[in-house]
Every structure is written in structure tokens, then in C-alpha cells.
Amino acid sequence: GALPAWALQFPALSMGALPFADPAWPKLWTVKYWSWWIAWIPFVSSFVALISKGRTVRQIALGGVLLPSLFCAVWFFALGSAAIHVQELTGLFGSGIDWDNANMVVFRLFDRLDPSHALSWATLALVAAFFVNSADSATYSIANLSIRARDSQHEPPAFLQ
Secondary structure (H helix, E strand, O other), X not given: OOOOHHHHXXXXXXXXXXXXXXXOHHHHHHHXXXXXXXXXXXXXXXXXXXXXXXOOHHHHHHHHHHHHHHHHHHHHHHHHHHHHHHHHHHOXXXXXXXXXXXXXXXXXXXXXXXXXXXXXXXXXXXXXXXXXXXXXXXXXHHHHHHOOOOOOOOOOOOOOO
């Protein structure tokens, strides 16, 4: 059978930038996005190398790149579709997106989908876990780079003596 319209439009919509109030925004966002990645490359790459000892390239590519990317695509597709559906039915977000409060859109959507606020609390817990995990991973990577290992089975000390 033929593909649905959204599947045919997905590549163009996922690679393009919608017209924003500030035409420079997509360019500035790209600079911010790349700056973020460049800043985290040393920590993330050394951490992935540290935790990937003994694994094949296929396992790393599948478990560290492909599956998380697929999960994120499905997650954003589901939330994006839900937000579009709620907007079409109720106009919950108004006539346009308020870019000064864009981070609150997900919580307004969750209020509509789950009045108990469980989704909002789960989102906050996941964001907190992301930051704690990122800081912990960066600290572990820096500690590993800071010690002088004499064998391949080293672990950085919990406390310096």
C-alpha cells in the first residue's frame, strides 16, 4: 500500500525550519546546538570508550546510537502528534507559540492528558536524572583522564589521598 501523507512529508519536515518570528533563530540555534556538542565531545567520547571495553563496534552502534535514536524519534513523534492533536481540537496553545514560554508547552499538554500531574513529575524526574547522570559521567571521565594507570583494569579512586 501507499505510505500515509505524514510519512511522505517526514523527511522534508524533519530537515526544515518552520518560519519563525526571528529569521535568524534557526541559524543561532544551530550554533548553540553545535557549541553544546563540541563542549561535551571530550566527556561523552571518553565515557563511551571507558564503558565499552570488551564490546564490539556493532554492539556500541546498536546499543549506544541506533536504539536510543529510535526511541527518541518515537518519543518525539508521539508527543508531537499528541500536541498537534490537542491544538487542533482545543486551541490549547493559542494561535501561535509563545517562544518566551515554549518550555511550558509540554507541561500544558501533560495537564490536558493527565490531570494528576504524574507525567509532569515524571518529566522533571527524568530531566533531573539526565543532569545528574551527565555530571556523574563527566566526573568519571575526568577522573579517569587524570590518573596515571599502570594497567588496563584501573578505576579512578573515589577520594584522593
